[in-house]
Amino acid sequence: MKVLVIYSHQNPKSFSNEILNVVVSEFKEKGHEVNVRDLYAIGFDPVLKGADFEKLFAGTVSDDVKIEQDYIRNADLLVFIHPIWWASMGAVMKGYIDRVFSMGFAYKYTAQGPEGLLKGKKAFLINNMGSPVEFYEKIGMINAFKLTLDQGIFGFCGIDVVEHIFNGGVPSASEEQKKQYLEAIKTSISRISNG
Amino acid sequence: MKVLVIYSHQNPKSFSNEILNVVVSEFKEKGHEVNVRDLYAIGFDPVLKGADFEKLFAGTVSDDVKIEQDYIRNADLLVFIHPIWWASMGAVMKGYIDRVFSMGFAYKYTAQGPEGLLKGKKAFLINNMGSPVEFYEKIGMINAFKLTLDQGIFGFCGIDVVEHIFNGGVPSASEEQKKQYLEAIKTSISRISNG
Numbered sequence: 203m204k205v206l207v208i209y210s211h212q213n214p215k216s217f218s219n220e221i222l223n224v225v226v227s228e229f230k231e232k233g234h235e236v237n238v239r240d241l242y243a244i245g246f247d248p249v250l251k252g253a254d255f256e257k258l259f260a261g262t263v264s265d266d267v268k269i270e271q272d273y274i275r276n277a278d279l280l281v282f283i284h285p286i287w288w289a290s291m292g293a294v295m296k297g298y299i300d301r302v303f304s305m306g307f308a309y310k311y312t313a314q315g316p317e318g319l320l321k322g323k324k325a326f327l328i329n330n331m332g333s334p335v336e337f338y339e340k341i342g343m344i345n346a347f348k349l350t351l352d353q354g355i356f357g358f359c360g361i362d363v364v365e366h367i368f369n370g371g372v373p374s375a376s377e378e379q380k381k382q383y384l385e386a387i388k389t390s391i392s393r394i395s396n397g
Numbered sequence: 398m399k400v401l402v403i404y405s406h407q408n409p410k411s412f413s414n415e416i417l418n419v420v421v422s423e424f425k426e427k428g429h430e431v432n433v434r435d436l437y438a439i440g441f442d443p444v445l446k447g448a449d450f451e452k453l454f455a456g457t458v459s460d461d462v463k464i465e466q467d468y469i470r471n472a473d474l475l476v477f478i479h480p481i482w483w484a485s486m487g488a489v490m491k492g493y494i495d496r497v498f499s500m501g502f503a504y505k506y507t508a509q510g511p512e513g514l515l516k517g518k519k520a521f522l523i524n525n526m527g528s529p530v531e532f533y534e535k536i537g538m539i540n541a542f543k544l545t546l547d548q549g550i551f552g553f554c555g556i557d558v559v560e561h562i563f564n565g566g567v568p569s570a571s572e573e574q575k576k577q578y579l580e581a582i583k584t585s586i587s588r589i590s591n592g
Contacts, residue, residue: 212447248443248488252407288494289549290485293443297488316528333511343549346541354484354538 203234203395206277210241210284210295217372217380218330222283224384225328228391229281237273241294246270248297254304263304270302279324279394280361285372286331289343290350299355308359318360325356326394327366328387335370344368365390398429398590401472405436405479405490412567412575413525417478419579420523423586424476432468436489441465443492449499458499465497474519474589475556480567481526484538485545494550503554513555520551521589522561523582530565539563560585 207225211218222238229236239246247266257263263271274280284295291299303309309316329347331338338344352363367390369375369383402420406413417433424431434441442461452458458466469475479490486494500506504513524542526533533539547558562585564570564578 212445212450242444248492250407250482250487250489255407287445288491288498288553289545290491292445293488293492293495294445296483296485296491297443299483300488303483341544341548342540343544345537346544346549349536349538349541350484350545353536354541358483 203278204276205229205234205236205279205281206273207236207238207281207283208241208298209238210292210298212242218283218285221328221384221387224387225281225283225391228388229395232391232395234395237277239270239273241298246294246298248294248300250297250300254301258304258306263307267301267304270298271307274302274320277323279326281326281328283328286329286347289346303355303359316358318358321360323361325361325363326390327351327363329367330369330372332373333370335368338370364394398473399471400424400429400431400474400476401468402431402433402476402478403436403493404433405487405493407437413478413480416523416579416582419582420476420478420586423583424590427586427590429590432472434465434468436493441489441493443489443495445492445495449496453499453501458502462496462499465493466502469497469515472518474521476521476523478523481524481542484541498550498554511553513553516555518556520556520558521585522546522558524562525564525567527568528565530563533565559589
């Protein structure tokens with residue numbers, strides 16, 4: 203498989219970064235090709251501008267968007283690693299979606315309604331968050347995350363979200379808890395890797 | 398009332414911009430003080446950086462964030478106008494939340510859990526979107542928007558969302574339909590204005 207990891211976190215010492223390292227080494231160990239787009243490190247511009255729309259209407263895209271779209275075109279599996287901030291993605295990852303998942307690339311409109319153009323690709327989502335998963339589950343928020351992310355973004359483009367991991371209570375998690383989170387990610391990678 | 402309008406759209410000719418103009422003139426006509434923060438126009442930087450966290454831990458905030466927080470401190474009612482892109486806010490508005498609604502300003506952690514620090518303030522949310530509202534309602538997405546936005550962001554900070562308007566099918570809406578949307582907004586403003 204060709205694996206593309208899209209990663210967004212401002213702190214290289216974060217637990218998200220530990221997860222990134224485990225994801226990359228595990229997929230490589232299993233013989234897959236792995237590319238990483240570290241959005242903070244490359245300084246990805248998240249602001250969808252009038253210029254982006256002008257290019258879209260002219261049938262083209264901005265150069266920095268083109269680079270990201272080529273990475274996606276070339277990938278079988280997209281791994282998105284980012285924390286949940288304010289019940290969603292942070293602005294950098296959100297802007298990546300706003301700009302890179304453009305009309306004509308990620309979806310198109312037909313007489314029958316919108317049609318996803320990234321069919322055949324799979325996604326694996328890993329989200330760290332501050333509160334415990336149980337807290338979010340009780341108020342229906344985990345379901346809301348799945349609706350707005352898995353379905354509202356990836357499903358809309360025809361991408362099949364094969365696993366979506368939520369790690370709760372990360373800022374206060376013990377080393378043992380973090381180890382368990384990493385083990386669960388490795389198990390998911392084995393499962394995804396085996397088809 | 399002191400009304401603060403936080404607006405995010407890249408196109409000055411958009412229907413969102415028409416809504417902005419109506420909101421400002423209606424509130425002014427009713428004798429309220431109105432300030433507008435047009436996030437694209439002021440070039441608001443939506444990227445939450447390591448430097449923001451360093452300042453946070455030092456008990457301060459970045460200069461551009463301080464300006465926005467002062468506007469919020471001074472307001473009784475916050476009006477958020479932005480389109481729904483990919484089942485959420487676009488990156489510019491999301492980055493405004495990520496950076497401006499900082500810990501110590503918008504919320505704090507206590508022994509009893511998180512506590513909102515913006516209690517007493519009200520919010521009025523206006524979102525344009527591409528698909529019809531009925532379509533989103535059927536799949537539970539409107540409820541997911543309310544959970545992730547009204548509750549996940551504003552409720553978390555103690556802000557009372559008094560009205561949340563979703564205008565569906567905006568790109569293909571007739572002039573008559575748009576007129577109805579604007580009338581409904583005026584009705585909401587009267588209601589909010591009367592307490």
